[in-house]
Amino acid sequence: MGVSDWFKERLGLDDLPFFRTPDYMYNVNYWLGSLVAAAFIYTVVSGLILLLYYNAEAGYSSTEFIIQKVPYGSVILYSHLYGAYAMIILAYIHMFRNYFAGAYKKPRELLWIIGVIMLVLTLGTAFLGYSLIGDALATSAVDVGEGIISSVPGLSIFIPILFGNYDAGYYGRVLAWHIIFVALIGLLFIFHFFMAEHYGIMPSRKVKDRAPAVYAREEWQKFNPWWPRNFVYMMSLVFLTWGFILLIPNALAYLNGLPQQLNPFLNPQPAPPPNSPAAAHITTYPPWFFLFLYKIADFTNDVLIFLFIGVIIPLLYLILVPFIDRSPHLDLKKRRLFTAFGILMVTYLIQTTIFGDLTPGVEISIIQQIIVYLPPAVITLVGVFALPTGSNKKAIANPLGILAVLATSILFAGALITFVVSPSLLTITAFTVFALIFVLSIRNLSPIVLKSEGEHRDAKAVLEKPENRELKKKIAEILISILFILSVVLASQLWVIPSTGYLSNIFGIDLGSIFIMLGEAISLYHYVVYKR
Amino acid sequence: MIKFRLGNDEEMKILDYSDLVFFRKLTNKMRDPKTRFDVREFINRGEDYLFNYTNKNVGGVDERRRKFLKSLIFGMAAAAVVGIIPGVSVLVPPTVTVATGFPKSLLIDSSGNPVKASSLPVNSPYIMVFEYPMTGEPNFLINLGDSSGRPVEINPTKVVIPQTGKTYDFPGGVGPNKSIVAYSAICQHLGCTPPYIHFYPPNYVNSGQLTASEPDQLTAAALLAARQANVPALIHCDCHGSTYDPYHGASVLTGPTVRPLPAVILEWDSSTDYLYAIGSVGVAVYPNGSNGIPSQDPTEDLSSSFGTSVGEKITVSQTENPFSS
Ligand code: FES
Numbered sequence: 001m002g003v004s005d006w007f008k009e010r011l012g013l014d015d016l017p018f019f020r021t022p023d024y025m026y027n028v029n030y031w032l033g034s035l036v037a038a039a040f041i042y043t044v045v046s047g048l049i050l051l052l053y054y055n056a057e058a059g060y061s062s063t064e065f066i067i068q069k070v071p072y073g074s075v076i077l078y079s080h081l082y083g084a085y086a087m088i089i090l091a092y093i094h095m096f097r098n099y100f101a102g103a104y105k106k107p108r109e110l111l112w113i114i115g116v117i118m119l120v121l122t123l124g125t126a127f128l129g130y131s132l133i134g135d136a137l138a139t140s141a142v143d144v145g146e147g148i149i150s151s152v153p154g155l156s157i158f159i160p161i162l163f164g165n166y167d168a169g170y171y172g173r174v175l176a177w178h179i180i181f182v183a184l185i186g187l188l189f190i191f192h193f194f195m196a197e198h199y200g201i202m203p204s205r206k207v208k209d210r211a212p213a214v215y216a217r218e219e220w221q222k223f224n225p226w227w228p229r230n231f232v233y234m235m236s237l238v239f240l241t242w243g244f245i246l247l248i249p250n251a252l253a254y255l256n257g258l259p260q261q262l263n264p265f266l267n268p269q270p271a272p273p274p275n276s277p278a279a280a281h282i283t284t285y286p287p288w289f290f291l292f293l294y295k296i297a298d299f300t301n302d303v304l305i306f307l308f309i310g311v312i313i314p315l316l317y318l319i320l321v322p323f324i325d326r327s328p329h330l331d332l333k334k335r336r337l338f339t340a341f342g343i344l345m346v347t348y349l350i351q352t353t354i355f356g357d358l359t360p361g362v363e364i365s366i367i368q369q370i371i372v373y374l375p376p377a378v379i380t381l382v383g384v385f386a387l388p389t390g391s392n393k394k395a396i397a398n399p400l401g402i403l404a405v406l407a408t409s410i411l412f413a414g415a416l417i418t419f420v421v422s423p424s425l426l427t428i429t430a431f432t433v434f435a436l437i438f439v440l441s442i443r444n445l446s447p448i449v450l451k452s453e454g455e456h457r458d459a460k461a462v463l464e465k466p467e468n469r470e471l472k473k474k475i476a477e478i479l480i481s482i483l484f485i486l487s488v489v490l491a492s493q494l495w496v497i498p499s500t501g502y503l504s505n506i507f508g509i510d511l512g513s514i515f516i517m518l519g520e521a522i523s524l525y526h527y528v529v530y531k532r
Numbered sequence: 533m534i535k536f537r538l539g540n541d542e543e544m545k546i547l548d549y550s551d552l553v554f555f556r557k558l559t560n561k562m563r564d565p566k567t568r569f570d571v572r573e574f575i576n577r578g579e580d581y582l583f584n585y586t587n588k589n590v591g592g593v594d595e596r597r598r599k600f601l602k603s604l605i606f607g608m609a610a611a612a613v614v615g616i617i618p619g620v621s622v623l624v625p626p627t628v629t630v631a632t633g634f635p636k637s638l639l640i641d642s643s644g645n646p647v648k649a650s651s652l653p654v655n656s657p658y659i660m661v662f663e664y665p666m667t668g669e670p671n672f673l674i675n676l677g678d679s680s681g682r683p684v685e686i687n688p689t690k691v692v693i694p695q696t697g698k699t700y701d702f703p704g705g706v707g708p709n710k711s712i713v714a715y716s717a718i719c720q721h722l723g724c725t726p727p728y729i730h731f732y733p734p735n736y737v738n739s740g741q742l743t744a745s746e747p748d749q750l751t752a753a754a755l756l757a758a759r760q761a762n763v764p765a766l767i768h769c770d771c772h773g774s775t776y777d778p779y780h781g782a783s784v785l786t787g788p789t790v791r792p793l794p795a796v797i798l799e800w801d802s803s804t805d806y807l808y809a810i811g812s813v814g815v816a817v818y819p820n821g822s823n824g825i826p827s828q829d830p831t832e833d834l835s836s837s838f839g840t841s842v843g844e845k846i847t848v849s850q851t852e853n854p855f856s857s
Contacts, residue, residue, distance in 0.1 A: 049622055049623070052623065052625075053625070069626045070622060070625070070626060071621040071622050071624060071626070072618075072619050072621065072622045073622065075619070075622075076622055477597070477601060480601055480604050480605070481604060483608065484604045484607055484608050484611075487608045487611045487612065488607070488608075488611045490611075490615065491611035491612065491614050491615035492614075494614075494615040494616075494618060494619075495615075495617075495618050497618070499618070499621055499622075500626075507618075507619060510615065511612070511615055511616065511619065514608070514611060514612045514615055515612060517608065518605075518608045518609060518612055521604065521605055521608055522605055525601050525602070525605055528597075528601060529598055529601070
């Protein structure tokens with residue numbers, strides 16, 4: 001009996017109500033949740049290590065202390081930050097993917113709602129965590145947050161509850177809430193996870209195109225058992241996620257002199273403290289994940305309107321969408337309005353974030369708002385309703401397709417705005433070109449854009465030649481061996497990296513690379529062993 | 533490997549050992565009641581079923597290959613773990629030095645050599661400053677002399693604290709002439725530090741200094757107090773005019789300060805001519821009474837164990853001469 005079986009028996013893995021997975025679901029598309037969870041776990045663990053050193057009474061100086069004095073402190077701190085970033089980005093991707101897949105429909109409504117609540121908690125946690133740095137950006141972000149809260153009548157009592165005596169440099173409250181929020185996320189995650197296992201991963205639309213899209217228990221009994229294949233597949237994703245979380249910020253730490261616009265996205269180092277002369281020279285930004293809110297605050301002087309546009313309406317919509325969209329159809333073309341809303345939400349989110357980054361705190365007139373936000377709305381609505389109807393299988397059905405339409409929409413909108421603002425021969429040409437691409441992407445390009453989807457379908461009809469697959473597996477095996485050698489080399493190099501100072505971030509880069517290679521190797525192993 | 537000979541030296545591979553293992557496993561599984569091979573299903577679904585069945589029960593890849601790959605993966609995981617090991621030092625807190633009493637510290641100059649007591653200039657307008665007991669807490673190191681520049685022996689005295697009326701003992705000077713003293717360079721009025729508070733050698737204690745520009749000005753009250761107390765040199769703070777008597781434990785000559793400067797206890801090693809800082813006396817710089825009033829017992833904060841061992845070295849630096857001429 002192998003080690004694997006030993007674990008299987010001890011842990012009773014076969015008896016757990018874990019979803020058995022059909023072959024086609026071993027695709028990252030169906031596993032986005034595990035990426036979010038991996039980022040979550042990484043961030044929790046690194047956060048607990050930071051908790052050993054962080055002093056809430058001296059936020060900025062203990063941050064500096066962690067970066068400069070604690071062995072590998074900067075590696076942990078930067079990757080903690082980027083773990084949170086990754087979690088936010090992946091949570092958005094996970095959510096929108098499931099939005100477009102219609103995964104919020106029966107019977108997964110509660111799963112969806114818990115997910116939305118977790119997103120809110122995640123953003124809240126991130127904001128609180130960001131405030132803990134105590135640099136000029138954090139304190140100004142807290143000022144803005146406090147300002148928003150206090151200008152809503154009746155809400156100001158929450159400021160001391162939430163922030164304590166933040167302005168006097170006591171971050172104990174913020175730290176406590178930061179951890180409490182994480183605990184809540186963890187609790188909800190347990191529900192979210194077991195519910196997901198209970199309903200099973202949502203089947204492909206080609207298998208079940210109507211809600212409730214679940215495999216009956218008899219059907220799923222035939223699929224691959226959870227252990228060990230799901231575990232193996234999951235581990236590859238987990239290590240890849242961890243690898244990038246470690247690699248990216250530690251590599252970025254060596255990037256200096258970024259233009260200000262890129263700073264909110266790419267700079268893991270804290271800004272100067274708020275009481276230093278250097279603080280006067282930096283433009284204050286909120287954390288990038290709140291740039292969109294920050295921008296919306298420039299649209300109106302009325303905080304209630306701002307809160308409605310920026311927070312309440314989108315949130316209510318997301319929570320209520322399972323009950324608004326009651327049709328059983330999962331096909332995007334059969335719920336065009338919701339498709340349009342989804343695309344618009346993504347477009348507006350990205351657009352407003354970039355807008356906020358380029359013009360932080362600059363007031364925007366109504367006319368400008370219309371110029372920026374009307375074209376995407378018109379384009380998306382027209383585009384979505386111009387999609388070919390009928391049982392045409394080449395519908396936009398995967399995230400890639402959505403993304404393509406999104407990209408062309410944004411380009412098209414940008415070209416339109418440029419043309420309106422400064423009409424010239426050049427801008428009209430650009431506009432025409434992008435308009436053409438846009439129309440094509442909606443009408444005719446869609447089957448090409450969705451090639452991957454097409455391939456996926458054909459794969460069933462024309463089975464890959466066995467010799468071909470054998471060759472691929474051989475290559476995969478060789479790759480694993482190469483990755484093994486590389487990782488051993490890197491691991492030995494890790495021992496000579498100084499634990500503090502300028503070079504210490506190389507540790508994060510190297511360890512991240514090992515994790516990525518390990519994840520890749522496990523993924524190849526999965527391919528060699530399980531793929532037929 | 534089982535081989536099969538075909539006539540003219542042609543060998544045909546029939547069965548690998550791993551294939552044999554595979555077949556044995558497959559037949560076992562087929563017989564096992566738990567995973568019995570369903571013949572009827574096989575007839576219905578054909579090789580699809582057989583394929584699925586084998587894959588599920590025996591696995592598609594032969595054992596040896598799988599084992600090899602597995603060991604590579606575990607090897608990589610082990611490499612990752614080995615790589616992380618130095619990272620575990622993140623849990624080891626970096627040492628932060630805290631003083632539980634006053635350390636005994638050797639005074640060294642900026643080039644790293646110990647300060648020699650006998651070569652310390654007398655009445656130098658260059659204020660020798662060293663930080664003790666903690667960084668950021670400057671102290672003067674002065675070799676006191678009379679108005680003609682000869683070292684003066686500084687006797688132990690009782691120092692009065694005007695604020696409370698209490699007294700404490702100042703141990704006097706050290707060095708070959710017992711003329712070397714050290715006082716805190718933080719003005720006890722509102723905390724001004726050099727160059728605002730500084731040492732005025734005898735040639736600067738005259739009426740000419742009354743009109744000098746800041747931070748070299750001397751107040752008339754300070755000048756008068758110096759005459760009355762008959763001291764040739766002063767420690768004077770230009771912020772608000774507090775004046776201290778360096779010959780008598782830096783006691784207060786003129787306000788606004790109501791507390792003398794705490795003194796650093798020095799030790800002179802006559803065999804090496806080295807100087808050590810071993811403690812402080814005076815009113816605690818950080819009062820531990822309420823409302824900023826210093827504790828009633830002037831030695832309360834500054835009396836704990838003097839000079840444990842030579843824990844560190846303290847650099848004495850010369851701040852720039854605050855006098856413009
Ligand atoms: S601080 Fe020295 S006299 Fe006021």
